[in-house]
Amino acid sequence: MSSLTTMLAEGELDIAFVRLPCESSKAFELKILDREPMVVALHRDHPLAACESLALEQLRDTPVVLFPQEVAPGLYDRVHGCCERAGIDVQHALQSSQLSSSLSMVSAGGGFALVPKSMAAISPPNVTYHALSSPELYTDIALCWRRFERSRTVKRFLMMMSEG
Template identity: 30%
Template structure:
């Protein structure tokens, strides 16, 4: 047997009349005239197939069918109100889930302040944070498994993605403390030509790898890579053991290792770009709110 569809305006009119038990008072509360209220109740009774109220001069009362319907009608209206409130909260970006990918080194720079500010402004938004290198972030943005990515040296040929610069920072030389160049306050890239290198694999961050290789090429040499490491923390640890030297973003200096020296690169105008990436045309208000907390260009 098919269940009759009960329009919500008729349920609302029914609940108000059940509470007032007076057509005039219920109509005033609903902001309508009494005849339209009577029509709403009659239509609802036609759908139910039974009278919901007894009508006597000066007295309105619920029938057994009306008493049975009242709790369900109140639940339906309450659930609708809750659903509308939740929908408005998500639509306005006040609640929901935001998935963010970030390069590990950015935990040393922009990420902590960004997350702290966002949580203060939108405490009901759930933030899912995923540590990822650049290539996996790009794939995750395309696959829609993250909403935003914070990464280094974004590619120039991603028509479906949009990148905005968050900051730029200089490179530094990462040296074993025992290295001869550690005695200097700054080094030129060309002075590293004879040293083996510890670098991130190109596959995890092609643009950054090529940027570092380009710096070496401009200084007249190709870096001789002795060891690869996926994370900057590991790169620094391997440099400390004497396996080689590296070139890294300046924020890596916050990794404190006794046997590692960080020296600025000359010229200091050589910098690496940090950007926030998202899908073009994404209208997610959660994304817009987080971007508003960043100084982007």
Template identity: 30%
Template sequence: MDLIRHLECFVAVAEESHFGRAAARLGMAQPPLSQRVQRLERELQVRLFDRTSRQVTITKAGTLLLPEARELLARSEALLATARRIRDGESGLLRAALPPDIAGGTVAAVLTSFQERNKGVELELHELSTAEQLARFAARELDVGLIHHPCDVTGLELGPVLRRELGVLLPRDAPAASSTEVPLAALTGCDLILFPRATAPALYDDLLTTCARGGYTPAAVRHGQGASFVRGLVLSAGAVALAPRDAAPAESDALVWRPLAGAPLARRHSVAWPRGHGDAAVHAFADAATHALRTTADALPDIPTRPMHLRPAAEYWL
């Protein structure tokens, strides 16, 4: 069975709610269209439409399957388009990712640097957490990405590890805001806003462990990722958030950013790609991302004072 062609028929009937209009849209006769939909139903073992002599109504099963059918058709078209470009010698496609916490200026710098030097490569850039990137690497749906450490890097090659010191976002009128540096223990009694644990479990645990060692155990942990949402929580919920210097608010903002005394917390990044698949485009993206982080996000090469050890589920700096 030609699954893509049968899915095209399913989507057309679902969108037109009429076999005749769907057949005209697809440039085919109505009987073959009906036969393809019926065969798809047999293959999937679900009824996609309720049919009467006057109307066609999509079933609950059909409604649930329709978004996935559309996605498969879109991905199929993207694959064919990329194959045509490669065949014609025009370009290739690089599927890349950056994590959600990367500032807009850094994203722009990555795109500009890569595109200036790789005009023949189409960059398909996604916003994905470390966990999402690792899953897509495993499924061979991602070519290269910027990940947070610690994480499981089995089967991956890494670019240089960069470190961004983390400070604290807090309300301008908070007692600790008057300090030039804030000890972790001074945050006692405040809730902590962190990204959802599922997006980078080892990093999440590492941050909380380091906070506890520094004398700060949050009264509660709240979850948020979007900059506006996190700032709203800080302003209204008696909470603080950990953020790199490039996330510092403007002077006129109701929030302030302060460095942490002793620089106990940091985000470590490196570009990663599946082992053995580091072609020229992958290395070009790695160079662009590394350069952008160093020039726009105050990232510095990370030189650990102790060796990095791998454990079964994660990579820890001990």
């Protein structure tokens, strides 16, 4: 379970925005808000940096930077699985502390990372972003709350979200 869903389950949070897939226990409700494609982040000096889109198989000889599984377990599993199927060595993957720090590692020449397209707005130096032509890889962004939530404030917030 991700730290956000753990905090929800333990009552430390009332509502959270999460990236799917995530461990969605029967204790939670989810409302998908958006679907976001994953993109390839590459150093600008990489031989494939001029390509508009890339197939994951083209990156077999480039080290991959992975974020920790605890950050987004379901998304990590999806990214890890796609990399394995493409023949990328995930056993020797570089580990970042979070999704955003993977871009810093790419900027320093540490390999490539698969990140949600919205992270291109961070725009660290030396990083280029490329559409992923194969496989299709995306993440859904969802609102998550406890199924039997009693808080009046949370109920009002959810009602406003459904009206919006």
